[in-house]
Amino acid sequence: MVREGEAAKALRYRTGAGYTARMKIDALVVGAGPAGLVAAEELGRAGARVLVAERMPSPARKFLMAGKSGLNLTKDEDPALIAAAYGAGAGPVPRIVGAFGPAEIRAWAEGLGQPLFTGSTGRVFPVAMKASPLLRAWLTRLDGFGVQLRTRWHWTGDGFDTPEGPVRVDARATVLAMGGASWRRLGSDGAWAVHLAATGLPVALFQPANAGLSVAWSNHMSPLFGAPVKNVALLTGDVEARGEFVIARTGLEGGGIYAVSRAVREGAPLALDLKPDLTEAEIRARLARAKGSLGNRLRKLGLDPAQRALLMEFARPLPDDLAPLIKRLPVPHEGLRPLDEAISTAGGLMWDALDVDLMLKDRPGTFACGEMLDWEAPTGGYLLTACLATGRHAGQAAARFLGL
Structure with missing residues (x-):
């Protein structure tokens, strides 16, 4: 990707604050995460002169971090289920994902030379199981389109603070792709929201999504920190979800908890079904047949150490009839x-x-995409799918705005 060159050099002029740079460009993309990079790709393919400004020392840091445990690009499942994953309040996201969903993302990644495979749950991964090979190929493609990248450029609302001093960019079209407000150390700090809200734009308060739960454990739980909890169902209101999670020092973490975090955030109580494949009557009968201490009877029922520890932690003093608690703890x-x-x-x-x-209704030529927008989705490929889809949508719209 182009980082220097005559076309990117600024016309400098003296101001009261010292030297300020001014740049003219067809399209400015603020943020070099997946949404911003795919927007830049669409603009570059259309023939625009594109500048990507990133506040971190290198692009796509959150993307790379996500790829360390296996880059889940998308999910191969029925389009209706994908659309439903974004829930109420997602605006046009389901429609946009419908135009650039799992099949299109697979073709895009394979076009970058990255073979893929689909896991048993429908999640789609690169065979390399990392983000770095895909990112390198992606940046090479952008370089071929003449896209310029500037790092350590901090957006201030009307310009940038850069290592070389303040810079103003005159762009005919701008795509904002500055992310949400999680994983601050990787670049998504949500500071842009203050600037946009100050101009009168409606910005919904940031809240955690796909987050763990804080639990004030007793000292008895410390030997279980790091233990997985398997074969349980998580109950929030009338909704039942299956998924594993981990007993962490700070509380409960992992995919099962993330799946219900939205409902919990919105006030639904959470309970665990420790034996989701047995009825309350079957549990009661098996406990009655088992002999010995309570611990031995719970082991005979099939509760593992982590499940037994959660029962003791959350339900002591235990009642005589444990079956209702085991079904809804x-x-x-x-x-x-x-x-x-x-x-x-x-x-x-x-x-x-x-x-x-x-496009912002009161700012013709300025578009927004990715996690900047007010939507959320569960983990499992849905997040990255929507970031790529909305970035592509905004990039193509910006190219049309430029008449390309």
């Missing part, structure tokens, strides 16, 4: 973990501010 907690620990965030730029092209 209330989970006392102190709410979701802090925003910066969440995998993603709810909130952001509200849909009322945007038209069907994701």
Whole structure:
């Protein structure tokens, strides 16, 4: 990717604050995460002169971190299920994902020379199981389109603070792709929301999504920290979800908890069904047949050490009839973990501010995409799918705005 060159050099002029640089470019993309890079790709393919400005020392840091445990690009499942995953309030996201969903993302990644495979749950991964090979190929493609990248450029609302001093960019079209407000150390701090809200744009308060639960454990639980909890169902209101999670020092973490974090955030009580494949009557009968101590009877029932520990932690003193508790064990907690620990965030730029092209209604030529927008989704490929889809949508709309 082009980082220097005559076309990117600024015309400098003296101001009261010293030297300020001014640049002219067809299209400016603020943020070099997946949404911003795919927007730049669409603009570059259309023939625009594109500048990507990134506040971190290198692009796509959150993307690379996500890929360390296996880059889940998307999910291969029925389009209706994919659309439903984004839930109410997602605005045009289901429609946009419908135009650039799992099949299109697979073709895009394979076009970058990255073979893929689909796991047993429908999750799609690169065979390399990492983000770095895909990112290198992606940046090479952008370089071929002449896209310029500037790092350590901090957006200030009307310009950038850079290592070389303040810079103003005159762009005919701008795509904002600055992410949400989680994983601050990787670049998504949500600071942009203050600037946009100050101009009167509607911005929904950031809240944690796909986050763990805070639990004030007794000292008895410390030997279980790090233990997985398997073969349980998580109950929030009338909804039942299956998924594993981990007993952590700070509370409960993992995919099963993330799946219900939205409902919990919205006030639904959480309970665990420790034996989801047995009825209450079957549990009661098996416990009655078992001999010996309570611990031995619970082992005979099939509860593993982590499940037994949670039962003791959350339900003591135990009643004589344990079957109802085993089927619906209330989970006392102190709410979701802090925003910066969440995998993603709810909130952001509200849909009322945007038209069907994701262009700001009161700022012709300025578009927004990715986690900046007010939507959320569960883990499992849905997050990255929507980031790529909305970035592509905004990039193509910006190219049309430029007449390309």
